[in-house]
Amino acid sequence: MKKLFASLFGFTVTFLGAQPNFDQVQITAEQVSGQVYILYGAGGNMGLAVGDKYAYLMDDQFAPLSDKILAAVRALTDKPLRFVVNTHWHGDHAGGNANMAAQGAVLIAHDNVRKRMGSVQWAGTERETNPAPFEALSRITYNDQMTVYLDPVNSMHLLHVDPSHTDGDTYVYFPEQNVIHMGDNFVDGYPFIDVGSGGDIDGLIRNLNMALFIVNDDTKIIPGHGKVMGRGELLAFRDMVLTIRTRVKQARDAGKSLEEIQKMGLTSEWDASKGQGFINSERLVGAVFETVD
Numbered sequence: 581m582k583k584l585f586a587s588l589f590g591f592t593v594t595f596l597g598a599q600p601n602f603d604q605v606q607i608t609a610e611q612v613s614g615q616v617y618i619l620y621g622a623g624g625n626m627g628l629a630v631g632d633k634y635a636y637l638m639d640d641q642f643a644p645l646s647d648k649i650l651a652a653v654r655a656l657t658d659k660p661l662r663f664v665v666n667t668h669w670h671g672d673h674a675g676g677n678a679n680m681a682a683q684g685a686v687l688i689a690h691d692n693v694r695k696r697m698g699s700v701q702w703a704g705t706e707r708e709t710n711p712a713p714f715e716a717l718s719r720i721t722y723n724d725q726m727t728v729y730l731d732p733v734n735s736m737h738l739l740h741v742d743p744s745h746t747d748g749d750t751y752v753y754f755p756e757q758n759v760i761h762m763g764d765n766f767v768d769g770y771p772f773i774d775v776g777s778g779g780d781i782d783g784l785i786r787n788l789n790m791a792l793f794i795v796n797d798d799t800k801i802i803p804g805h806g807k808v809m810g811r812g813e814l815l816a817f818r819d820m821v822l823t824i825r826t827r828v829k830q831a832r833d834a835g836k837s838l839e840e841i842q843k844m845g846l847t848s849e850w851d852a853s854k855g856q857g858f859i860n861s862e863r864l865v866g867a868v869f870e871t872v873d
């Protein structure tokens with residue numbers, strides 16, 4: 581295997597709060613279905629699908645973790661890691677791209693992932709991310725949908741959803757395995773609507789409704805962050821997001837300022853369980869205020 585180029589990789593690695601101590605991070609894996617696994621480390625959840633000839637990774641976290649991630653993949657399958665799909669451009673999901681490409685993987689993502697990674701970005705409007713090198717950019721991009729055939733039976737469907745978390749979000753759906761990776765459209769916490777990356781609360785609600793249409797009671801849902809969940813948790817998340825959206829819109833339509841609305845306690849029943857992470861009540865209300873129609 582080629583030497584990894586972690587030190588050359590210019591991504592900001594502090595995407596979700598304080599910089600993790602990558603030396604301490606362990607990559608752990610769980611089988612989600614017959615051919616799909618989830619891998620946890622630091623950053624966004626990774627998925628791994630094993631086909632008849634190749635292995636397919638969904639997201640690759642941070643560059644300093646690439647060696648550990650590759651070792652975890654090799655422990656699960658002897659098939660070569662040939663493709664990496666990015667669910668969106670954020671550095672805690674796509675930070676390992678250059679390393680994965682250097683060891684032979686083809687990077688696949690929505691058009692807007694490549695556009696954003698290739699130019700200066702302001703994620704969350706306060707954090708500058710430099711353009712990624714060519715090696716870290718998608719070699720194959722798609723616009724609306726793409727189907728990848730894993731073997732004679734199983735397929736992987738990349739579905740571009742409406743601008744919500746960012747404007748380049750992909751759901752990765754495995755109909756035969758009854759598994760879907762929703763990226764950061766679904767997280768165990770408050771959603772991050774990255775307005776600077778084209779995020780939009782109304783798109784998020786549309787996408788959650790679309791996901792509820794796809795899944796059934798047996799579907800295993802890989803969220804962007806958090807443990808594997810099911811339809812019940814997705815429904816509760818949609819209801820929470822929709823309720824907060826409705827409350828903020830009513831207050832905004834009544835002429836209240838953002839500062840006033842942020843003090844109204846409109847998210848109070850979820851703050852303790854969902855609002856203690858990267859996105860707190862104030863940030864969520866701010867993004868809803870800014871983008872709700």
Ligand SMILES: [Zn+2]
Nearest residue numbers: 668670745764
């Ligand atoms: Zn993200």
